[in-house]
Amino acid sequence: MNSLRVRLGVLGLALLTGLTTPTPASAAEKAPSPTVEEQRLDRAAPQEILRRSGFDTVAPRLARALDAACSYGEARQAVAQEGARLWRRAVDRAQGRGPAGGDLSRDDDRPLYWARLGMTREVRTWEPDFGLTGGQRAALLDELERTSRGQTAVSYPHGKGLKRILLTGFDPFTLDRDIRISNPSGATALALDGTVIETADGPARIETAVFPVRWQDFTQGTVERTLRPYLPKVDLFTTVSQGRVGRFDIERTNGAWRGGFGDNDNVGRTETVPVTDPASQPQWTTTTLPYRAIVAAETGRFPVYDNTSVTEIPAGGTQPVVRPDGPTPGSTARQGGGGDYLSNEIAYRATLLRDRLGLHDRLPGGHVHTPVLQFGAGNTTEVTDPEFVRNRLDIIAQVRAILKAAAEQR
Structure with a gap:
């Protein structure tokens, strides 16, 4: 037993050394430049959004924590703590807890988005005295992305009598078109995370996470990694994005x-959605949400449609054809109901994961597209206005009502 204890002690010391020993200068790599997405942070509108929400302190706080780190292990701990802190702060602000930090409405998702980019830029450009390898920097960025998006914070109470709902949202996008853009799906995720809705069949707890608008993250499996632990345990899930x-x-x-x-990095991809085991990959997946009940329910001021249209290349054909009633047998996908962008892709990946986990026949899940969040008439310069806020609040409330209608069909 003593020799075993000694060997374990040596192993523990070796593991600790791996976290604390400086990276040799020959192995350290020069910090990369900020990404296209991060470079937008210096524009006037993002800086105003950060100031008017109090989130302009987030990135400097992380920078101080990194400067105090004496090893990669300490840096990783700081990144994880500050990422989780940002997510909690954004959720608390959206749900009326703690100080608002400024006059920007609490339902706004943009402080989280721009503060996170400030943090990732700090990590990406950080050059500590002890040196970082490219792999270590990538791991720090991954830790920051996951913790600051709520992807590691999904947690449901134990026990019976409580339904479990999982909802995902997205970052703002098309920011070169309008840097002021907000994404109502991300705002919905912040507003509903950890909340309980009362249904005719009892309470239902909602947990949420937010995803980036970047092809590479999806290629690397961020959707599957986040959702796989939870889909077998929930009663309903929906991915949400901004649509028409x-x-x-x-x-x-x-x-x-x-x-x-x-x-959001101005990168495009034209290809079949890359997934594991492509040999068994279907061209199409389908919703298992109770769409008829959702469409029939009174959920809010915006009309709700069961969208069946797709674009396909028919079997034996060469040109895309719009099919209003859905795909035909043997066809090749060119657009799902939600198009051919990342909103369609998250829906495809989440429902394919559901099916590969053997949950198709018992787990309601699919995709909800919200209305486009519009500014008030004539507002082409201000970061917010009363109609903009009202539209976002109405969309959030209607998503909540849609979840209630769906949960009551279980």
């Missing part, structure tokens, strides 16, 4: 195709 003007869509069918539109 003035309407909600419950997307009936999702397609295995990337259409090439630029992401």
Whole structure:
């Protein structure tokens, strides 16, 4: 037993040394430049959003923590703590807890987005005295992304009598078109995380997470890694994103195709959605949400549609064809109901994961597209206005009502 204890002690020391020993200068790599997405942070609108929410202190706080780190292990701990702190702070602000930090409305998702980018830029450009390898920097960035998006914070109470709902949202996107853009799906995730809705069948707890608008993250499996532990345990899930003007869509069918539109790093991808085991990959997946009940329910001021349209290349054909009633047998996907961008892709990946886990026949899940969040008439410069806030609050409330309608069908 003594020799075993000695060997374990040596092993523990070796592991600790791996976390504390400085990286040799020959192994350290020069810090990369900020990404395209991070470079937008210096524009006037993001800085105003951060000031008016009090989130302008977030990145400097992380910078101080990194400066105090004497090893990679300490840096990773600091990144994990500050990432989780940001998510909790954003959720608390959205749900009326703690100080607002400024006059920007609490329902706003943009402080979280821009503060996170400030943090990732700090990590990406940080050059500590002890040196970092490229792999270590990538691991720090991954830890920060996951913790600051709520992806590691999903937690349901134990016990019976409580339904479990999982909802995901997205970052703002198309920011070169309008740097002021907010994403109502991300705002919904913040507003509903950890909340309970009362249904005719009892209470239902909602947990949420937010995803980036970047093709590479999806290629690397961020959706599957986040959702896989929870899908077998929940009673209902929905991915949510911003869709068309003035309407909600419950997307009936999702397609295995990337259409090439630029992401938040201005990178496009035109290809079949890359997944594990491509030999068994279907061209289409379908919703198992109770779409008829959702469409029929009185959920809010925006109309809700069961969207069945897709674009396909028919079996034996060569050109894309729009199919209003869904795909035909043997066809190749070119657009799901939600298009060919990352909203379609998260729906495809989540429902494919559901099916590969053997949950298709017992787990309601799919994708909800919200209306486009619009500014008030004539507002082309201000970061917010009363109509903008009202639209976002109404969308959040209607998503909540849609979840209630769906949960009551279980």
